[in-house]
Amino acid sequence: MKYTKKESRAILEITTNSTKEDIEKRYDVILKKYRQMKMDGTLTKEAEEDFQKKTDAYRILMGYEVEEPKVPEKETYVDKAFVKAGIDKKKVDNFFHYYKYHILVTIVVIIIIASSVYSIVTKVKPDITIGVLGEVNVQATDIFKQKITKNIPEIKEVGLETVMLSDRINDPNSSMYIQKAMVLFAASDTDVFLLSKYIFDQYAYDGAFMAMDDVAKDLKIDTKSSDYLKLKVVEEWNQPQNPKEKRTVKSYRDSEPKLYGIDVTNSKFFKDVDILGPEKILAVRAEPKNLELILKLAKLFAD
Incomplete structure (x- = not known):
């Protein structure tokens, strides 16, 4: 003893x-x-x-025996529960002692999976998704979305895809952003775009956008300031063998220049929402899905 x-x-x-x-x-x-x-x-x-x-x-x-007696532990409700269930508490304690790190990792994984599932289940599907490409002001995105939902009651939730690309800024992540932009134009649900002139020129000639001449006429949008955005979509390019040389046009799809974007830089909507600079060009995907909402959004941006 x-x-x-x-x-x-x-x-x-x-x-x-x-x-x-x-x-x-x-x-x-x-x-x-x-x-x-x-x-x-x-x-x-x-x-x-x-x-x-x-x-x-x-x-x-x-000092030959340094251990002092342990104070007997009082039986807790947990101990009684183990006894009642016929479980050896000592074995359970040993199990948790030797496998505590495995258990912790498992718990963390379960929490991550649960959080992901919860975010997917509770995520609200946007009524419309807008792509903003150029010198994006990320801090203005919330105000931008709130102003849209306030002015167009049919839009309850706005999806937003942003890509920071500029010919004036040397960004080491540019190649990654270019890939994201390609995905937005090729394989996403984004139908409406706010673009800088630099981005517009990269994709408009390849037929990424819908001609806006009839839309502007129907919505009574003044397009005089947008004449510089008229162009002919290229049917086929001459691809140079030397990668340093620029490609040239082999044939056009349009016989006459059409309006593939509307300049909304000076629109009243953007007076207090500087989400993109220095230019703001409105463009619509070549084959949009929800044209009715798109037209309302185009009218809101252009007025």
């Missing part, structure tokens, strides 16, 4: 000021008495137990 140092001193009947030498002398007396009783045959069971008790106390005070 293990004792505290306080209990050990009481057993040996010594004070807190006793030195190790005093403890040794005291134990010598006890040991001699024990040996004498053993030799005389007068050693009883009680005396044997008393000697063992004093020996344990002596070893603790001398």
Whole structure:
């Protein structure tokens, strides 16, 4: 049995000021008495137990046994539940001790999966998705979306895809942004675009956008300031063998230049929403899905 140092001193009947030498002398007396009783045959069971008790106390005070007795743990409701369920709590504790890191990793993975599923389930599908490409002001995106939903009640949720691309800024991530832009034009649900002139020129000649002449006429949009956006879509290009040389036009799809974008830079809508600079060109995908909402959005941006 293990004792505290306080209990050990009481057993040996010594004070807190006793030195190790005093403890040794005291134990010598006890040991001699024990040996004498053993030799005389007068050693009883009680005396044997008393000697063992004093020996344990002596070893603790001398530092031969440094462990002090553990305070018995009170049985908790959890312990009782384990007993009632017929489960060995010690085995469960050992399992968690050896596999705690595996369990933690599993819990983290479950949380990540649950969060992803929750975001997918609770995610609201946008009524319309707008692509903003050029020198994008990301801080203005929330105001931009709020202003759209405020002015067009049919649009409850606006999806937004932004791509930072500019011929004036040398960005090391440009190649990545160019790939994202290609995906937006080729394989996304984005039907409406706000573009810089630099981006417009990159994709308009390849037929990425819908001609806006009839739309502008029907919506009574003044397009005089947008004449510079009239062009002929190219049917086929002459591809140079030298990558440093520019490609040239082999044939056009349009017989006459058409309006493939509307300049909305000076629109009232953008007076307090500077989401894109320095130019803002409105363009629509060549084969849009929700033309009714697109026309309302075009009218809002152009007025």
